[in-house]
Each structure stands twice: as C-alpha cells, then as structure tokens.
Amino acid sequence: MKNNTITMTVNNEIHTLPIKPGETLAALLRERLHLTGTKIGCEEAECGACTVLVNDEPVLSCIYPAGRADGKTIVTIEGLAKYVDHVMKLHPLQEAFVEHGAVQCGFCIPGQIMTAFALLKRNPNPSQDELRDALKDTLCRCAGYPMIEKAILAAAHTLRTGDPLPLPEIYESIHKRKLVGRKHLRPDAVDKVTGKAIFTDDLQFDNMLYGKVRRAMVPHAILKKLDISKAKAVEGVLAVLTAEDIPGEQNHGVIISDWPALIGIDQQVRYVGDAIAIIAAETPEIAAYAARLIEAEFEPLPVISSPVQAMEEGQPQLHEKGNLLKHIKVRKGDVLKGFEEADQVFDHTFHTQITDHAFMEPECSIAVPTQEGRMEVYVGSQIPYEDRRQIARVMGWEESRVRVIGQKMGGGFGGKEDIAGQIHAVLLANVTGRPVKLLYDRHESLIAHPKRHATQIRVRIGVKNNGRITAAETELFGDTGAYASLGEKVMERATTHSAGPYDIPHVRNDCFAVYTNNPPAGAFRGFGVTQSAFAIESMMDMIAHQLGMDPVELRRMNILHLGSVTNTGQALVESVGLTECLEKLDAEMRKTNPEPFKACIDPEEPNLVRAWGIGCAYKNTGLGGGAPDFANADIELFDDGKVEIRSSSAELGQGLVAVMQMIVSEELSILPENVRVLVMDTDLSPDGGPTTASRQTYITGNACRFAAQTLRQNIVNFLSKKFEVEPQKITLKDGFAYFENKKLSFNEIAKQMKALGEEPRVLYKYEAPETQPLGTGGSMHFAYSYSVQAAEVEVNKLTGEVRVLKVISANDLGMAINPLGLQGQIEGGVMMGLGHCLTEEFIVEDGHVISDQLARYRIPGIKLTPEITSIIIEHPTADGPYGAKGVGEISSIPTTPAITNAIFHAVGVRIDKTPVDQEQILKAMGNQLD
Amino acid sequence: MYQWQEYRQPKSLAEAIEDLSNAPVPAVPIAGGTDLLLDMRQGRHSNVHTLIDLTNIPEMNTIEIQGESLFIGACVSINRIINDPLVQRNAQALIEACDLIAGPQVRNIATLGGNVAHALPAADGTIALLALSATANVAFPGGVRTMQFQELFLGPGKTSIDKQTELIVGFSIPLAKPGQASAFKRIMRPQGVALPILNCAVWVEREGNRINASRIAVGPGGPRPFRATKAENSISGQYFNDDNISKATEVLLEQGSFRTSPRRATSEYRKSILPGLFQGTFKKAWSRAVVE
Incomplete structure (x- = not known):
C-alpha cells in the first residue's frame, strides 16, 4: 500500500508532511522542519552526529528513511530544553556539557547529548563501561571524551537525585588574575548544546542553488576532452562551468599559487580530486545527477606515488619547476666532528602515514551575490582574509568586492586553511546571479582537501657512552602531494624540529618536500613536528636501550634548558619548562610503578603485557622564520555599556572566542557577558592573520589585550580631562568608573565620549617580536611550548593488539588563560595523537584514494580513551599575554612515540612505521604459540 | 536521481510478498536498511523505484518459542536480540555476536536478517547462527519453507533466495538443553x-x-x-x-x-x-x- 503523507510527532508537535522520494529523516528534520541541530557528519552511519530519538531509541537519522517515521515520536536536540515562562531551562545534560567543558567545536554535541539522553532514560545510573558502550560510535574529533563522560555522569547524578549539578574541579593558573587563569565558560556553549548554533550548512537563502564538483578521479593524466552538453540539458541545471569560464587567474594556493581551480583541456590532472567542471542546479540531487553525465577523456600519465620515487631520475615532472617543492637545510656546528666525538652512532629510518583531519563538519561554502554587485561567502575557514584574496584572484576582482563571513566551524585542525569550495561556489553564484551552496559529503571531503604529510625520516645520532649526544643528522622526505598548500612551511617545521628538543652541538638536517600524485598535503595540528617527533623520540629510546640507560635519564641529560642553543641557532633565554615537565611527569609515572619501563605480565591474563613509554617535544608558537606575524583587533564601547571586540581570527572549536572575551573583560574590568566577540568577517573584523601555528592566544590575544588597554587608557584620559581629575585617581571596576565621589557607568561614558566627538573605539595592530629566517642563526621563533607525555600500554601477546591504558601529559604553555578550554585541548590532543599512532591511515594506492569513506578511516572513539592525567607547567614568556604560549599543537605531538616506546618496553618490538600494525607486532615477536 | 521513489510499508507477510511481485520495479525489500541505503548512496546498489519496508510485519518481528525451537524474526533489531531473555538463555553466542555489531544507534535499526542476507563469510550474526545450528524460514508466493542455514549461502554476497519473489522470515534455533552452551x-x-x-x-x-x-x-x-x-x-x-x-x-x-x-x-x-x-x-x- 502506498503512503502519501508522513504524520509524526517531533518534540511534542505533530507534523503531517507529504512524502518525498529518497528522503531521510535527517533531511526532513533539517530541510523541512528547520531543526538544524541534528548534524550530518558522514551520511554513512559512522559518526553519530545525526542521532535522534525515535520512539525513545537513539537512531541515526541519516540512514533512516523518512517514510518509516510515519506514526512515530521523534525527539531532537531542540526538544530537550524546557521553556518556563518563555525562559529557557537547559536539560541537566545540556547544563553539564556546558559546565564540564565538554563542548568544543560543538558539531558532534547534539549527537552526543541525544545518545546520552537515550542512555539515561534506559539506565539512570550507568557505569563507565555502560556509558562507553552507549557512546562508542558517537565520534568527537575535538575528542573531549573525558569531559563528555564526566558531564554525562554528573547529569545522571542530578537526574537521579535532584541534587544540583556536580561541577568539575578545574585547574587554576599559578599566574591567575581576576578572570584570566580561572574557569570560564565558552560563550557559544549554550547555543551548541541546544542545537541553536548555526554552521554553514544550516543556512538557507531564498532562491538558493546547489553546487556540485565533477572531479577527475584519475591521479595523473592530460584532460583531452570534456563534453558538458548532457549535463547542461538536464532540467533544473542552471550552470555548468569549466576552466574556460574562469574570469581571472586559473590558479589559487595559500603560499604558492599552483592549484588550478578547474583543469582545462590539454592541461595536467595531478590528483584524483582535481576539479574539471562545476554545476549549479535547483536541488542537490539534480546537481549530482548532472555531474555524472559529464563525459571526460583523459590521456593517462605514469603515477608518482611517493616522494622518493618523485626524486628519481626519469620520472614525469608534476610542476613547471619540477617535483621538488623545496630542499630545506638546517646546519649547526660541524656534524662530522660531532660524529667523530661520538662513542657510538645510531642510524634508523622511520616512516609515517598520510592522515586526514576528519573534522566532524564537512566543508561547506555558500556564495551569495548582493544587489550592490559584491559577493558574500559564508564558510568555515581558518583564514578568512586569505580566502578573500584567493577568491578575488580567480575572479579577477578587487579583494574588496568579496566579503567572507566566517561561520562556526565543526573542527579544522589545519584542514580548513586551504580553499575548498569557496571559489567554485563564487564562480557559480556569479554566473547564475543566485546564492549557491556547495556542500561536500564525507567522501568528497576525504578525497579533496589537503592531508598530513607522509614522511620518510632517517635519523643518525652520535652519542657518548655516558649518554651525551654529540651529533644529529636527519634526512626527511615529505610527500606534499599534488599541490604545495602549506607543504613548504610544514616540512620546514618538521626539519627544524627533527633532532628533537635536545641541546646538541652538531646538527645537520636536510628535507625534501616533494610533489607526488597523491592528494595534497598541508597544515595539520603538529605541522610536521608530529612526524619528526615520532622518529627522534623512537631513536632516543633505541639509544637508551642500547646504552642500558633509563629513557628518562637519557633525556634529562640532553634536553633543552635555559641557555641552550637550538638546532637553528636560537639561544633560549626564557620560558623553557621542559625539565620541569620531565621531572613532574617522571614522578607521577613512578608514583604507582617504580619500574615503569619493565614489562609487567597480567597475573590473571598472562597473554597481556603492560609497560610505559615516554616522548618529549617542543613546538613553536607563531609563524616564525622571519614572517611578519601580526593581528588586528578592533574594540568598541557601545551606548548600552557593552564592548565588542573584533578580529578575523578563526574560532574552529579551540576556544579563541572565550579567550578574547576573557582578556577584554580582564583589561577593562567589566563582566565577560558584557563583551561581545565578533570574528571571521572580512567586512566587519580586521585581519587577525591565519589561525595556524598555535598562534591565536598569543597573537590575537595580545592584540585584544592591547586594544583593550588602549581603550581603557582613552576612557581614563577622557574622564580625566572632562572632570579634571588626575588619571591615577580613576578606577574602572565592574563596568563603572569610580573617581572622587562619582560613579559613572560604561554606557554613560560611551554617550559622553561620543557627545564630545570622541570615538570610544580603538583599532590595534599587534606585531609579534621579530623572528629570523632559517639559516640566519637568529631567533627563528619568539616562543616555544614544551611537552612530555608518558603512555602505559597493554599488548596482547596472542594477537599483537595494543591498548593504551593511561597517558600522562605534562605541558609547559606559559600560562593557562582558560583552564577549562585548555583541558579540552590537552585531552583532545592526546586522543588525536593516539589516533595517529594506532587507528588512522589514509590509504592511497597508485594515486587512488582507498580511504574514501569514514568507514575506512577510523578515528578514535570514546572506548579507546585512556585515563589521561594532565600536568600543567607555566613558565611564562615575557611577550605572551599574561605569559601564555600556544597549546593547540604541542598537546598532540609526543603521544605517538610515548605509545610506540611503551610497546617496545612491553614486548620488545620497535615500531618504526605508523600506524602501529598489530600483525607486524605479532610477527616480530615470533609466533609465541609454538 | 532519487535513491527511491516510493516507500511501502506492508503490514503482513502476504502483502509484502505481493508488493515484491507487483510494486513498480525495481522493487527491493528493506529491513533495517543500514547497509542497503549506504550501498545505494555509495553506488554499490543502483537506485530503485520501490522500497518495501519489512519492519511492520508481525512474523518478522517476533522472538518466541515455537515447540523445541527459539524463533527470531528476520527484522528483529540487533539491540532487541541483545536484550531478550529468551535469546540470552538459549543462544549466548548470538548475544555476544550481536553485541559486537556496529554501535548502539545502528543496532536499534539493523536486523539479524540483514546481517545474514548479505551472505558475508564473516558476518558476526551469521557465524553465531551457524554454530547454533539454525534453520531459516523463507517466504515465497506459495507459502513458507524451512531450509538449513548453510543452504542460504552460495558464495560471498550471494544467497540462494530469489530476491524478486522471496523473503527470509526468520531463524529457528534449537532450545538449549542442560549441558549445552555457546x-x-x-x-x-x-x-x-x-x-x-x-x-x-x-x-x-x-x-x-x-x-x-x-x-x-x-x-x-x-x-x-x-x-x-x-x-x-x-x-x-x-x-x-x-x-x-x-x-x-x-x-x-x-x-x-x-x-x-x-x-x-x-x-x-x-x-x-x-x-x-x-x-x-x-x-x-x-x-x-x-x-x-
């Protein structure tokens, strides 16, 4: 029997809707009921973001046919909060997620909360295991799993007992002030737990079209023929564009413009994701259908699969300048002399894999032509001004004609620094004169955007018998794929950090960043150092083992300290907390196990062996290497007494907006709720620079701080002049100015300033301390963060399977401005490192992407979460805001070697290739069953 | 252009068999659909005209003791199996297998019939049913026949069921006697x-x-x-x-x-x-x- 309508109850409201072909429940909720709190992360039943309750059971709405919902009762994230007299009251779960810092980018949060909601309905008092079973497939890439878990348990307590919500114990900075250094809730958290937070794909515009990209899907070829006539003829198709339709420059690129927006006839296809045509149509289905009707002919070329192959003679050349993007060199002392001084020399080669950011929110761009002939671009981007520049370049426009309006981002991690759909959406919107949404599905996201560089790293170390290192030589090959992206800079960082955070007199590092026919590689949390840390830290443990030394002792003897000179010739004169990280971590690790590096057999299950391992790291804050590093911040006091702070810097989940809000309210002595933060809008917020290199807290934080201080000074000066009172007698506190017997509110001050023609507004450009280019021997960076991590693993001797049980993470980040946000960065960093080490492998074979679905690219879920202990070390850096340095990347870097070193201590198998392969472990152990 | 045009929800086995033969083609039965919809979305299965939803058919949604056997309907969700006392008592292997299939949200939708019908040589539910000596009930236009579980499988991804006319109704497992376990x-x-x-x-x-x-x-x-x-x-x-x-x-x-x-x-x-x-x-x- 055929049904023509669906009648269902959604969040206590009954809806009757005509049935639509091919519609899922997720699409119905989002498109027809505008309940966009239900997110779509993968559309392949892997990520859990689209979880809703159907008749009280959690289901994935992305694979639930809408027709099946007929007669059912649905609850979405929008249905949890209650309204009492029009005042919203959060559900205890929502409140707990906010209070416990479980919300970061927020994209997965509706799914997490709905899954947890269903669990607590069925089981009001879940154990940790039960909770983890229930949430096992609800993925969080910010990986706030420990905080998510604590939030759910806290909410469960409140729901069971009616007690107030148990609050977390949050670290407070040793440098804390009134606000900074103490717990502060993210200003966007409430919207993110209620489903109100808008991400790009949640936006709808009147008359909007849907874009689709037709990609080459061959890794290396010449495009010989392209027939778009059939696609054009499809009803509902408004435009089909090819390279011929590009009005400006064909190429884009963040640093080097080597990436064609569309490949033209007789031009070279360099990777499967290269675009050959773009389509705009009335519906996504029509656009996708038309894309398939485009006929393309290619003349295949031999495929370059690895950087080593690319450097061999006789290989095809991928770019005009050849296959070598850059040869990067680091020289310190006399490495030959260093090896002569050594008693022993160690030499080993390591390999790391390609990985994908797998941010939960796939890329989405919406281009909207305005009546004034400008173009608005709604997009989650890490570098809004850079998007604007690249769009304008390809369109042949003045930059001012483009306005990038950055949206909330469901994670970035470096993967949203490059152009994804922005230019294509603009091309289509420009031709059709209508708004165009270009949303990637997970498959397209995996194929198209730049990845983490796969590397081959050879490490040679000369060492005295007492453990002192005399020389380090490294040779790196980095696979930058088809286009440069940020490859040159990433591999430069990999190279400069390739001898580790050690004080070594003689160093020589060479790196070849090389083009291949693999998907491009660019920025990814750790920026090359993730790879080189694995190599050097594994080598450190190999040396310790050979010398019969304790791994901690070997590092203690060699690590960077005040007065050390780095490999690039920089004298470290302040803020080097590495020794303290190592000492405190060591003490914590040995508290329960005085012999952490000795294999320990489980008495109950003798097949299970446990041991600890450690890894050290350092990572620059900021761009460095002589690049001008600045951010602008625009601060304004309004008549309502509220202050707005504006900078184009990006909030991708990491918590920048909270930091900006805290700094401004600290400096102006006003309540944080009276500080609005506006980011990522190229018309309304001044350039804050790229959100990369762990630089935002430092650079944009400083810009906000100085902007606020200047505004404060202007206010004081104004009052001093107007009321003829000495400036030092004026106190600003809680939104008021106090002087003599007067008390003047900020709104009053704003009005009075304006009345007298003074603008209560300051635009401040903060320029970071100057750095020197690589090779000049000066200070390449103005600050470094330091980290030591220890991991306890359990290896199954029958299968080679590895579990990480505990991780201790000790980080020197100068000063903990927002300890709650910091905790998310530290725990999330560990989980991302764990994924890099154990689960993640972006497989490309002969240029073809095998890992083209989330089902084939595994990121860690809650069940893999170890017990994480964080040790915060705060050696302030003089020019950082309140002493703060970056934390975004360092927290993730030493995890991999800590785990692989632990595996060695447990079963004696040295992992020299990531990810860890359980089959290789078993093989290396010898078949112990025989 | 659309993965399906029409969504049917028959209320009885007879109606489903009828739809299978008479609905506008291509017509394909859908149980949980957690694999089928992905196969269509990712191009491993072509789009269809009619999806015939089997989740409202009483026989296919039952867990009950029938004589000396435990009957589990093909459209019973994996999660219901895990939580069912009869299955827990008689088929621990199946409980443990189901408890490893996908995640909780998928288990609320995915079915044992779907797990088996894919004819994969390492499907968890299939391997458990095999050791439990299950039989399969298959509906065809003339009625329902019983077959040995292994007879369902011809090769990887291939079953002996005629997809145009037949449906797996459910599986029967001998009740566990004292001294028997899995x-x-x-x-x-x-x-x-x-x-x-x-x-x-x-x-x-x-x-x-x-x-x-x-x-x-x-x-x-x-x-x-x-x-x-x-x-x-x-x-x-x-x-x-x-x-x-x-x-x-x-x-x-x-x-x-x-x-x-x-x-x-x-x-x-x-x-x-x-x-x-x-x-x-x-x-x-x-x-x-x-x-x-």
Whole structure:
C-alpha cells in the first residue's frame, strides 16, 4: 500500500508532511522542519552526529528513511530544553556539557547529548563501561571524551537525585588574575548544546542553488576532452562551468599559487580530486545527477606515488619547476666532528602515514551575490582574509568586492586553511546571479582537501657512552602531494624540529618536500613536528636501550634548558619548562610503578603485557622564520555599556572566542557577558592573520589585550580631562568608573565620549617580536611550548593488539588563560595523537584514494580513551599575554612515540612505521604459540 | 536521481510478498536498511523505484518459542536480540555476536536478517547462527519453507533466495538443553574496514568432562560461512583437555581456508591468531555448559 503523507510527532508537535522520494529523516528534520541541530557528519552511519530519538531509541537519522517515521515520536536536540515562562531551562545534560567543558567545536554535541539522553532514560545510573558502550560510535574529533563522560555522569547524578549539578574541579593558573587563569565558560556553549548554533550548512537563502564538483578521479593524466552538453540539458541545471569560464587567474594556493581551480583541456590532472567542471542546479540531487553525465577523456600519465620515487631520475615532472617543492637545510656546528666525538652512532629510518583531519563538519561554502554587485561567502575557514584574496584572484576582482563571513566551524585542525569550495561556489553564484551552496559529503571531503604529510625520516645520532649526544643528522622526505598548500612551511617545521628538543652541538638536517600524485598535503595540528617527533623520540629510546640507560635519564641529560642553543641557532633565554615537565611527569609515572619501563605480565591474563613509554617535544608558537606575524583587533564601547571586540581570527572549536572575551573583560574590568566577540568577517573584523601555528592566544590575544588597554587608557584620559581629575585617581571596576565621589557607568561614558566627538573605539595592530629566517642563526621563533607525555600500554601477546591504558601529559604553555578550554585541548590532543599512532591511515594506492569513506578511516572513539592525567607547567614568556604560549599543537605531538616506546618496553618490538600494525607486532615477536 | 521513489510499508507477510511481485520495479525489500541505503548512496546498489519496508510485519518481528525451537524474526533489531531473555538463555553466542555489531544507534535499526542476507563469510550474526545450528524460514508466493542455514549461502554476497519473489522470515534455533552452551569471540584491527579479521562461534554439549558434541564456525574461513565439521568430529566424544583441543585446532587450521584479505589481514596472521581465538571461544562455551 502506498503512503502519501508522513504524520509524526517531533518534540511534542505533530507534523503531517507529504512524502518525498529518497528522503531521510535527517533531511526532513533539517530541510523541512528547520531543526538544524541534528548534524550530518558522514551520511554513512559512522559518526553519530545525526542521532535522534525515535520512539525513545537513539537512531541515526541519516540512514533512516523518512517514510518509516510515519506514526512515530521523534525527539531532537531542540526538544530537550524546557521553556518556563518563555525562559529557557537547559536539560541537566545540556547544563553539564556546558559546565564540564565538554563542548568544543560543538558539531558532534547534539549527537552526543541525544545518545546520552537515550542512555539515561534506559539506565539512570550507568557505569563507565555502560556509558562507553552507549557512546562508542558517537565520534568527537575535538575528542573531549573525558569531559563528555564526566558531564554525562554528573547529569545522571542530578537526574537521579535532584541534587544540583556536580561541577568539575578545574585547574587554576599559578599566574591567575581576576578572570584570566580561572574557569570560564565558552560563550557559544549554550547555543551548541541546544542545537541553536548555526554552521554553514544550516543556512538557507531564498532562491538558493546547489553546487556540485565533477572531479577527475584519475591521479595523473592530460584532460583531452570534456563534453558538458548532457549535463547542461538536464532540467533544473542552471550552470555548468569549466576552466574556460574562469574570469581571472586559473590558479589559487595559500603560499604558492599552483592549484588550478578547474583543469582545462590539454592541461595536467595531478590528483584524483582535481576539479574539471562545476554545476549549479535547483536541488542537490539534480546537481549530482548532472555531474555524472559529464563525459571526460583523459590521456593517462605514469603515477608518482611517493616522494622518493618523485626524486628519481626519469620520472614525469608534476610542476613547471619540477617535483621538488623545496630542499630545506638546517646546519649547526660541524656534524662530522660531532660524529667523530661520538662513542657510538645510531642510524634508523622511520616512516609515517598520510592522515586526514576528519573534522566532524564537512566543508561547506555558500556564495551569495548582493544587489550592490559584491559577493558574500559564508564558510568555515581558518583564514578568512586569505580566502578573500584567493577568491578575488580567480575572479579577477578587487579583494574588496568579496566579503567572507566566517561561520562556526565543526573542527579544522589545519584542514580548513586551504580553499575548498569557496571559489567554485563564487564562480557559480556569479554566473547564475543566485546564492549557491556547495556542500561536500564525507567522501568528497576525504578525497579533496589537503592531508598530513607522509614522511620518510632517517635519523643518525652520535652519542657518548655516558649518554651525551654529540651529533644529529636527519634526512626527511615529505610527500606534499599534488599541490604545495602549506607543504613548504610544514616540512620546514618538521626539519627544524627533527633532532628533537635536545641541546646538541652538531646538527645537520636536510628535507625534501616533494610533489607526488597523491592528494595534497598541508597544515595539520603538529605541522610536521608530529612526524619528526615520532622518529627522534623512537631513536632516543633505541639509544637508551642500547646504552642500558633509563629513557628518562637519557633525556634529562640532553634536553633543552635555559641557555641552550637550538638546532637553528636560537639561544633560549626564557620560558623553557621542559625539565620541569620531565621531572613532574617522571614522578607521577613512578608514583604507582617504580619500574615503569619493565614489562609487567597480567597475573590473571598472562597473554597481556603492560609497560610505559615516554616522548618529549617542543613546538613553536607563531609563524616564525622571519614572517611578519601580526593581528588586528578592533574594540568598541557601545551606548548600552557593552564592548565588542573584533578580529578575523578563526574560532574552529579551540576556544579563541572565550579567550578574547576573557582578556577584554580582564583589561577593562567589566563582566565577560558584557563583551561581545565578533570574528571571521572580512567586512566587519580586521585581519587577525591565519589561525595556524598555535598562534591565536598569543597573537590575537595580545592584540585584544592591547586594544583593550588602549581603550581603557582613552576612557581614563577622557574622564580625566572632562572632570579634571588626575588619571591615577580613576578606577574602572565592574563596568563603572569610580573617581572622587562619582560613579559613572560604561554606557554613560560611551554617550559622553561620543557627545564630545570622541570615538570610544580603538583599532590595534599587534606585531609579534621579530623572528629570523632559517639559516640566519637568529631567533627563528619568539616562543616555544614544551611537552612530555608518558603512555602505559597493554599488548596482547596472542594477537599483537595494543591498548593504551593511561597517558600522562605534562605541558609547559606559559600560562593557562582558560583552564577549562585548555583541558579540552590537552585531552583532545592526546586522543588525536593516539589516533595517529594506532587507528588512522589514509590509504592511497597508485594515486587512488582507498580511504574514501569514514568507514575506512577510523578515528578514535570514546572506548579507546585512556585515563589521561594532565600536568600543567607555566613558565611564562615575557611577550605572551599574561605569559601564555600556544597549546593547540604541542598537546598532540609526543603521544605517538610515548605509545610506540611503551610497546617496545612491553614486548620488545620497535615500531618504526605508523600506524602501529598489530600483525607486524605479532610477527616480530615470533609466533609465541609454538 | 532519487535513491527511491516510493516507500511501502506492508503490514503482513502476504502483502509484502505481493508488493515484491507487483510494486513498480525495481522493487527491493528493506529491513533495517543500514547497509542497503549506504550501498545505494555509495553506488554499490543502483537506485530503485520501490522500497518495501519489512519492519511492520508481525512474523518478522517476533522472538518466541515455537515447540523445541527459539524463533527470531528476520527484522528483529540487533539491540532487541541483545536484550531478550529468551535469546540470552538459549543462544549466548548470538548475544555476544550481536553485541559486537556496529554501535548502539545502528543496532536499534539493523536486523539479524540483514546481517545474514548479505551472505558475508564473516558476518558476526551469521557465524553465531551457524554454530547454533539454525534453520531459516523463507517466504515465497506459495507459502513458507524451512531450509538449513548453510543452504542460504552460495558464495560471498550471494544467497540462494530469489530476491524478486522471496523473503527470509526468520531463524529457528534449537532450545538449549542442560549441558549445552555457546560462545562467540572475534578479533579486529583498529584501522580500515570494520570487518573482523577473524571471528569464531562454538556450541558444545558437555557431560562431566566429556565433549558430547560440538559445533564450530569461523569467519572468514572460506567463500561461504564456514562450519569446521572436521574439527567438530575430531573433538566430539573426547575428553576436554589441552591435548584434544590442540588436535582440534590443527584439524580446524587444515580444513578452513584462511586467506589474505588486502589491508585487513594476511593468511599467515589469521592462522597465527586462530588457535588463541578458537581455544578461548571453546573454553568460554565449555565453562558455561556446566550442569548446575
């Protein structure tokens, strides 16, 4: 029997809707009921973001046919909060997620909360295991799993007992002030737990079209023929564009413009994701259908699969300048002399894999032509001004004609620094004169955007018998794929950090960043150092083992300290907390196990062996290497007494907006709720620079701080002049100015300033301390963060399977401005490192992407979460805001070697290739069953 | 352009069989749909005109005792199976297998029938049912027939069911008698496809220290779901000791075809972990089979 309508109850409201072909429940909720709190992360039943309750059971709405919902009762994230007299009251779960810092980018949060909601309905008092079973497939890439878990348990307590919500114990900075250094809730958290937070794909515009990209899907070829006539003829198709339709420059690129927006006839296809045509149509289905009707002919070329192959003679050349993007060199002392001084020399080669950011929110761009002939671009981007520049370049426009309006981002991690759909959406919107949404599905996201560089790293170390290192030589090959992206800079960082955070007199590092026919590689949390840390830290443990030394002792003897000179010739004169990280971590690790590096057999299950391992790291804050590093911040006091702070810097989940809000309210002595933060809008917020290199807290934080201080000074000066009172007698506190017997509110001050023609507004450009280019021997960076991590693993001797049980993470980040946000960065960093080490492998074979679905690219879920202990070390850096340095990347870097070193201590198998392969472990152990 | 045009929800088995033959083609039955919809979305299955939703058909959604057997409808969700006391009492291997299939949200939708109908040689539910000596009820336009579970499978991804006219209604498992028990285990890898490297289900009938009878299934152990009959024979009637278990392990390794699956496991690895997996599973079933 055929049904023509669906009648269902959604969040206590009954809806009757005509049935639509091919519609899922997720699409119905989002498109027809505008309940966009239900997110779509993968559309392949892997990520859990689209979880809703159907008749009280959690289901994935992305694979639930809408027709099946007929007669059912649905609850979405929008249905949890209650309204009492029009005042919203959060559900205890929502409140707990906010209070416990479980919300970061927020994209997965509706799914997490709905899954947890269903669990607590069925089981009001879940154990940790039960909770983890229930949430096992609800993925969080910010990986706030420990905080998510604590939030759910806290909410469960409140729901069971009616007690107030148990609050977390949050670290407070040793440098804390009134606000900074103490717990502060993210200003966007409430919207993110209620489903109100808008991400790009949640936006709808009147008359909007849907874009689709037709990609080459061959890794290396010449495009010989392209027939778009059939696609054009499809009803509902408004435009089909090819390279011929590009009005400006064909190429884009963040640093080097080597990436064609569309490949033209007789031009070279360099990777499967290269675009050959773009389509705009009335519906996504029509656009996708038309894309398939485009006929393309290619003349295949031999495929370059690895950087080593690319450097061999006789290989095809991928770019005009050849296959070598850059040869990067680091020289310190006399490495030959260093090896002569050594008693022993160690030499080993390591390999790391390609990985994908797998941010939960796939890329989405919406281009909207305005009546004034400008173009608005709604997009989650890490570098809004850079998007604007690249769009304008390809369109042949003045930059001012483009306005990038950055949206909330469901994670970035470096993967949203490059152009994804922005230019294509603009091309289509420009031709059709209508708004165009270009949303990637997970498959397209995996194929198209730049990845983490796969590397081959050879490490040679000369060492005295007492453990002192005399020389380090490294040779790196980095696979930058088809286009440069940020490859040159990433591999430069990999190279400069390739001898580790050690004080070594003689160093020589060479790196070849090389083009291949693999998907491009660019920025990814750790920026090359993730790879080189694995190599050097594994080598450190190999040396310790050979010398019969304790791994901690070997590092203690060699690590960077005040007065050390780095490999690039920089004298470290302040803020080097590495020794303290190592000492405190060591003490914590040995508290329960005085012999952490000795294999320990489980008495109950003798097949299970446990041991600890450690890894050290350092990572620059900021761009460095002589690049001008600045951010602008625009601060304004309004008549309502509220202050707005504006900078184009990006909030991708990491918590920048909270930091900006805290700094401004600290400096102006006003309540944080009276500080609005506006980011990522190229018309309304001044350039804050790229959100990369762990630089935002430092650079944009400083810009906000100085902007606020200047505004404060202007206010004081104004009052001093107007009321003829000495400036030092004026106190600003809680939104008021106090002087003599007067008390003047900020709104009053704003009005009075304006009345007298003074603008209560300051635009401040903060320029970071100057750095020197690589090779000049000066200070390449103005600050470094330091980290030591220890991991306890359990290896199954029958299968080679590895579990990480505990991780201790000790980080020197100068000063903990927002300890709650910091905790998310530290725990999330560990989980991302764990994924890099154990689960993640972006497989490309002969240029073809095998890992083209989330089902084939595994990121860690809650069940893999170890017990994480964080040790915060705060050696302030003089020019950082309140002493703060970056934390975004360092927290993730030493995890991999800590785990692989632990595996060695447990079963004696040295992992020299990531990810860890359980089959290789078993093989290396010898078949112990025989 | 659309994955489906029409969505039908028959309320009886007869209506479903009728729809299967008469609805505008292509017409395809959908149980949970957690695989089918992805197959269509990702181009492994062509778009259809009609989806015939089987989740409202009473016979296909029942768990009940029918005579000497436990009947589990093909459209019962994995989650319902896990939480059902009758299944818990009679088919621990199936409970353990279902408890490893996907995540909770998928388990609320995905069905045992769907797990079996894909005819994968290492589907967890299939391997468990195989060791439990299940039979399958298949509806066809003239009625319902019963067939041996293994007869369902022709090869990887191929069943003997006529997709144009027939439906799997459910599965029957002999009720567990005193001294009988089962267990299931599997080994995965953390990267890549979510398919088991190896899984194993064991059913035993125990009398004191003697193995009266046993059934052993391992996936993937061949192109069809593999029942290790030779290992079963070698161990049945024997005393439970390390020696006999080791002998059965050798027979198992010899009979099964444990091949290399690219990016999943090599043959060598499979063979090296199989003894531990089989023996662990066997011991678990054995210890459960104690008559109290």
